[in-house]
Amino acid sequence: MRPRARALLVGLLAAALALQGPGCGLVFHRTQAVDVRCDVPGAQLTIDGAPVAPGSHDLRTGTDHVVTASAPGYVPRTVVIKGKEALAARFLVLDLLWVLAYGAGIVFLIVDLASDSLWDLAPRQVLLRLEPAPPPVDVARAPAAPTPAAPEPALVPVAPAAPAPKRAPPRLPAPLTGQTRVLAVAPAPEAAAWAAGVCALTDAAGARALTGGAAGRAAVLRAVREHLERAVERDDRAVLYFGGGLREADDGEVYLLAADTDPGRLEETAIAAATLADYLERVEGAALLLLVDDAAGDVDPARAAAALAVPGAVTAVGRGEAAGALARGLRRGRADADADARVSAAELAAWLERSLGDRGAVRAAAPGAGAFPVLE
Numbered sequence: 001m002r003p004r005a006r007a008l009l010v011g012l013l014a015a016a017l018a019l020q021g022p023g024c025g026l027v028f029h030r031t032q033a034v035d036v037r038c039d040v041p042g043a044q045l046t047i048d049g050a051p052v053a054p055g056s057h058d059l060r061t062g063t064d065h066v067v068t069a070s071a072p073g074y075v076p077r078t079v080v081i082k083g084k085e086a087l088a089a090r091f092l093v094l095d096l097l098w099v100l101a102y103g104a105g106i107v108f109l110i111v112d113l114a115s116d117s118l119w120d121l122a123p124r125q126v127l128l129r130l131e132p133a134p135p136p137v138d139v140a141r142a143p144a145a146p147t148p149a150a151p152e153p154a155l156v157p158v159a160p161a162a163p164a165p166k167r168a169p170p171r172l173p174a175p176l177t178g179q180t181r182v183l184a185v186a187p188a189p190e191a192a193a194w195a196a197g198v199c200a201l202t203d204a205a206g207a208r209a210l211t212g213g214a215a216g217r218a219a220v221l222r223a224v225r226e227h228l229e230r231a232v233e234r235d236d237r238a239v240l241y242f243g244g245g246l247r248e249a250d251d252g253e254v255y256l257l258a259a260d261t262d263p264g265r266l267e268e269t270a271i272a273a274a275t276l277a278d279y280l281e282r283v284e285g286a287a288l289l290l291l292v293d294d295a296a297g298d299v300d301p302a303r304a305a306a307a308l309a310v311p312g313a314v315t316a317v318g319r320g321e322a323a324g325a326l327a328r329g330l331r332r333g334r335a336d337a338d339a340d341a342r343v344s345a346a347e348l349a350a351w352l353e354r355s356l357g358d359r360g361a362v363r364a365a366a367p368g369a370g371a372f373p374v375l376e
Contacts, residue, residue: 031058032121034081036067038128041197041323043071045128054193059121067126073328074130082122132332173340176373178235178286182207183227184243187215187259191243194293194323198241201330201375215244217258217271224279232285237372240280241291241323246299254299254307256292273307280310287345287370288313295320301361309363314345316352318360325355333374345369 037054038045045052046068047059059065063083070076180202184195192211199207208227210219224240232238245257247266255261255270262269280290290313292304301317309315316322326348329335335343335351343351349364356362 031060032124033057034059034065034121034123035125036128037126037193038069038071038077038130039197039200040069040071040074040130041194041327042321043069043074043128043130043193043324045069053190055189061121065121067128069128069130071130071324073133073334075133077128077130079126079128081126132328173342176235176237176286176342176371178233178237179203179206180237180239180372181228181232181285182239182241183223184209184211184241185215185220185223186211187244187257187261188295190295191293194243194320195241197327198239198291198323201239201327213259215258216260217269220258220271221275221279224276229279229282232283234284234286236285237287237289237370238283238285239289239291241293243293243295243323245296246292246294246304246317248299248303254304273304277308277310280313285370287372288365289326289348289372290315291322291326292317293320293322294318301356301359305361305363312365312369314349314352314365314369315363316349316356316360317362318356321356321359322352325352329355330372331375336374341374342371343374344371348372 033056035056036045036047036052045054047057048065059081061083065081065083067079067081068076182199182202184198184207186192186195186209189212195209195211199209208223210223228238228240242256244259247255247257247263247270249255249266253266254273255266256273256276257263257270260269276290280288288310290308290310292308292315294301294304294317297319301319304317305315308317316326318325329348329351330343333339333341333343335347337347337350345365346367346369349362352360353362353364
């Protein structure tokens with residue numbers, strides 16, 4: 001073979017190695033998307049110690065990643081995403097085909113193995129479920145250490161004392177009848193997890209969620225009418241959760257921002273607080289709760305709660321903490337102040353007011369405005 005032809009052949013082989021040398025796995029993927037979420041609304045999520053929002057995150061393959069979730073009143077949870085748990089067989093097959101095609105393909109396989117590109121992350125979907133933290137031990141009520149017994153005094157005949165009148169045990173009210181119907185609306189992406197947490201407070205048949213683009217103005221008002229106004233019966237409890245922004249117009253009217261709201265045309269594309277209140281006044285149930293989370297905080301919570309108030313209902317407006325406060329109050333009776341196995345409207349309003357503090361406002365219902373069951 002002539003020197004010039006030999007040099008050309010060597011150059012072609014070198015170019016092929018340079019183009020294919022990185023290996024199939026290294027060229028096509030070094031990161032993979034992993035969906036990370038928590039079942040407690042508003043929980044703090046971290047990946048490898050860095051705070052993240054619920055949703056999809058691109059993580060490097062070939063190395064482990066530690067995901068944690070924590071929330072007040074719950075036991076923190078940690079999950080490890082394995083970087084070398086599942087072999088990326090598709091890239092291994094491609095590299096082996098290069099090996100069979102010409103021996104230099106072994107370089108591709110070695111590069112992929114050395115760069116951790118032949119591995120997939122596992123699991124690719126992580127849902128961290130938090131357990132409520134056990135109640136703290138009340139030291140003041142702990143049994144005291146026994147004291148030495150005093151010497152017995154001399155026996156003196158004493159007239160028998162009259163038996164104390166027997167007290168009847170406290171009578172708990174009858175169990176609540178009917179069901180809890182929940183409509184959770186989350187036009188804002190960060191509110192989807194909060195809406196899911198509120199829906200988890202009842203059975204699947206009684207819960208309905210509108211999230212993202214599905215939470216348009218017309219769809220929300222139609223769902224309020226169909227799922228609450230027309231479906232809630234006299235013994236039922238109704239919960240409307242709205243996890244979207246609020247906006248106050250120049251005339252002082254408060255609006256709830258739907259997925260299709262045009263900020264420049266609030267009157268036509270947003271939901272006026274007065275309109276929503278008119279819809280909810282027609283809900284005939286034993287108890288009614290309107291819960292709003294305005295994470296942006298564009299409207300004063302007290303102003304919004306006053307505008308959204310419905311006669312006979314509990315209305316609470318928070319800045320991202322309302323959904324979590326409701327879940328903590330109903331689970332295991334934290335809001336049940338008198339321990340009668342139910343959370344009255346007054347108890348729920350007091351609990352939400354304590355939980356939200358200066359980051360929210362609550363409008364309490366009139367006495368006797370129904371109650372919610374205590375959840376396990």
